[in-house]
Amino acid sequence: MTSTATPATAGTRPPAPDPAPAPPRRGGTSRLHRTEKRWALLFVAAPVLGYLLFILYPTLFALYASLTRWNGLGPMQFIGLDNYVALLGDERFRQTLFNTFFYMIGIPIGLAISLALAVMMNRKIFGRAAFRAIYYVPVISSIAAIAILWQWAYNGDFGLVNQFLGLFGIDGPNWLADPVWAKPAIIMMAVWKGLGYSMLLYLAAIQSVPRSLYEAAELDGAGGWQKFRSITLPMVQPVTFFLIVTQVIGGAMIFIEIQIMTPTGGPEYSTASVVYHIWLQAFRYQQMGYATAMSVVLGLLILVITLIQFRLNRRNAGFVVD
Amino acid sequence: MTTTTPAPTTATTTGAPPGTRLGRSARSRLTDTIVWVVLAAGAVFMIAPLVWMLSTSLKTKLEVFALPPVWIPEVPQWDTYVRMWTDSYVLDGIKNSLVVSLSVTVIGTFTCSLAAFALAKMRMPFKNAIFIGLLTGIMIPFPTIMIPQFVMFSKIGWVDTLWPLIVPAIFGNIVMIFFLRQYLSSVPDSLVEAAKIDGASYWQIFWRMIMPIIRPAVAAQFILWFMAVWNDYLAPILYLNTPEKQTLQVVIANMNVQYATQRDYPLIMAASVVAVLPILVVFLIFQRQIIESVALTGTKG
Numbered sequence: 254m255t256s257t258a259t260p261a262t263a264g265t266r267p268p269a270p271d272p273a274p275a276p277p278r279r280g281g282t283s284r285l286h287r288t289e290k291r292w293a294l295l296f297v298a299a300p301v302l303g304y305l306l307f308i309l310y311p312t313l314f315a316l317y318a319s320l321t322r323w324n325g326l327g328p329m330q331f332i333g334l335d336n337y338v339a340l341l342g343d344e345r346f347r348q349t350l351f352n353t354f355f356y357m358i359g360i361p362i363g364l365a366i367s368l369a370l371a372v373m374m375n376r377k378i379f380g381r382a383a384f385r386a387i388y389y390v391p392v393i394s395s396i397a398a399i400a401i402l403w404q405w406a407y408n409g410d411f412g413l414v415n416q417f418l419g420l421f422g423i424d425g426p427n428w429l430a431d432p433v434w435a436k437p438a439i440i441m442m443a444v445w446k447g448l449g450y451s452m453l454l455y456l457a458a459i460q461s462v463p464r465s466l467y468e469a470a471e472l473d474g475a476g477g478w479q480k481f482r483s484i485t486l487p488m489v490q491p492v493t494f495f496l497i498v499t500q501v502i503g504g505a506m507i508f509i510e511i512q513i514m515t516p517t518g519g520p521e522y523s524t525a526s527v528v529y530h531i532w533l534q535a536f537r538y539q540q541m542g543y544a545t546a547m548s549v550v551l552g553l554l555i556l557v558i559t560l561i562q563f564r565l566n567r568r569n570a571g572f573v574v575d
Numbered sequence: 576m577t578t579t580t581p582a583p584t585t586a587t588t589t590g591a592p593p594g595t596r597l598g599r600s601a602r603s604r605l606t607d608t609i610v611w612v613v614l615a616a617g618a619v620f621m622i623a624p625l626v627w628m629l630s631t632s633l634k635t636k637l638e639v640f641a642l643p644p645v646w647i648p649e650v651p652q653w654d655t656y657v658r659m660w661t662d663s664y665v666l667d668g669i670k671n672s673l674v675v676s677l678s679v680t681v682i683g684t685f686t687c688s689l690a691a692f693a694l695a696k697m698r699m700p701f702k703n704a705i706f707i708g709l710l711t712g713i714m715i716p717f718p719t720i721m722i723p724q725f726v727m728f729s730k731i732g733w734v735d736t737l738w739p740l741i742v743p744a745i746f747g748n749i750v751m752i753f754f755l756r757q758y759l760s761s762v763p764d765s766l767v768e769a770a771k772i773d774g775a776s777y778w779q780i781f782w783r784m785i786m787p788i789i790r791p792a793v794a795a796q797f798i799l800w801f802m803a804v805w806n807d808y809l810a811p812i813l814y815l816n817t818p819e820k821q822t823l824q825v826v827i828a829n830m831n832v833q834y835a836t837q838r839d840y841p842l843i844m845a846a847s848v849v850a851v852l853p854i855l856v857v858f859l860i861f862q863r864q865i866i867e868s869v870a871l872t873g874t875k876g
Binding site: 378379508 | 606607610611613614615617618620621622623624625627628631639640642643644686687689690692693694697698699700702705708709712714715716717718719720721722723724725726727729743745746747749752771777778781802805806808809812813823824825827828831832840843844847848850851854855858859862865866869870871
């Protein structure tokens with residue numbers, strides 16, 4: 254890593270990632286540069302075109318469409334901010350926002366469990382690779398299939414979950430049909446599905462912590478918990494940050510589980526998420542303008558939350574380093 | 576939970592180092608055993624629902640509702656799988672999912688690699704602006720642009736075809752471009768410069784030199800992308816209406832709605848098994864690469 258003065262090592266790693274274009278030495282180089290530029294632009298043409306056509310244009314279009322009354326087929330009728338004003342008083346939209354944020358309770362729970370699993374899996378125990386694979390299987394499984402499976406597992410009378418609770422004499426609710434238990438049911442499933450992924454990232458982070466840190470702490474007489482608190486936890490902080498950011502973004506867009514497990518948005522709309530609501534309004538009721546306004550609000554919310562997280566983390570990281 | 580105790584023993588039994596080592600290792604062996612038991616119990620929780628899915632798919636309709644539940648069906652009903660094959664659209668679903676996943680990942684990987692090479696190793700006006708511009712695309716969530724995209728594709732008559740799932744993706748995937756560019760930044764520029772001096776064209780440099788170098792990174796990203804496209808659901812349900820044209824995930828979700836009323840859970844679970852199985856096999860074969868590249872995403876991000 255450290256760039257030594259010996260020229261021998263220079264070949265393995267360039268000292269500067271992007272050196273400024275070298276000054277032309279001969280007359281021919283500028284022509285060569287022009288060819289290079291042309292090829293380079295050709296090579297990036299596809300992603301740039303894709304970005305313009307399928308991301309930028311739809312985004313601008315969404316911004317405009319959110320200011321119109323529009324069923325997706327007929328003409329767009331410009332109505333200014335009316336859709337956004339209507340959103341403020343929309344009970345259903347507020348409820349789906351609440352539900353969506355409620356699901357995020359699962360994020361810290363999942364992170365805590367997966368960190369504990371990663372710490373345990375960091376020990377050289379028998380069958381470690383097999384454990385790692387087993388915990389990872391739900392991650393790679395299709396979410397549609399998993400949602401179908403859990404919908405059946407949450408069946409009040411014959412489902413796996415209540416059968417299991419029955420072993421302890423607990424009479425479980427009819428999970429997905431119960432306005433109180435439907436959301437926790439979906440959270441439990443999401444935590445179960447995501448554990449393996451977070452665990453894997455945590456494990457990789459823990460394994461890259463220098464052993465000498467732990468050894469030094471042991472010499473100072475630090476206990477297991479102390480070592481965890483003051484070495485492991487700060488060292489995996491970047492992974493925690495990465496996981497929180499990505500899972501908040503993913504959680505804000507939760508849809509598939511909801512649409513499959515509770516096709517009507519759950520009892521009293523108690524499971525409907527924002528994306529579910531958008532999807533329903535746009536593709537069932539053809540309220541394209543209004544649905545687009547909701548999708549713009551969702552996009553902005555995600556953007557703002559992500560920026561805040563980066564802000565907070567920068568302060569945190571600075572604090573740790575200084 | 577399980578406290579890995581340090582070694583106060585070392586202080587007391589200073590005289591006999593072998594003895595302390597034994598005491599320490601005995602304790603750590605005890606901790607290992609506890610940890611193993613906890614992990615094994617967790618593993619049961621992780622795998623039990625999936626085993627139950629498989630077991631349900633082989634039950635009779637009566638056994639499904641048996642109390643206490645049956646884990647191993649008395650006579651495995653392989654017939655359910657035959658029924659699924661002939662009476663449902665699962666086969667069409669597999670075919671459509673393969674068409675989408677393979678065309679997206681094969682063509683998309685190619686466009687991503689080319690772009691990553693240009694962005695990492697070539698001189699180009701506004702290079703950083705282009706790269707940062709592309710990165711902003713990550714910030715736009717799909718639900719925000721799905722309605723305009725849908726209207727766009729419906730105007731050119733692509734609703735109920737696989738094109739809207741394939742075309743936007745083959746223009747490249749920003750995340751993959753990002754990772755390949757990162758990977759290429761550890762390749763010395765002098766290699767590319769030397770090839771240029773030797774008179775190689777940029778296409779030759781890319782194909783003969785860059786591709787072999789980035790192959791491991793490409794392979795890992797390819798597998799992850801394939802799994803993501805195979806498991807995709809939101810975009811497919813927007814566009815695909817005719818059963819013969821739906822991808823596997825949509826087919827099984829529709830079967831779930833259709834057959835739940837008939838209480839035909841074995842059939843539904845059989846379809847779910849089929850939806851999970853191909854990816855599971857891919858995972859078991861490429862386990863090491865997948866796990867390594869996933870771990871890498873975390874540390875890079």
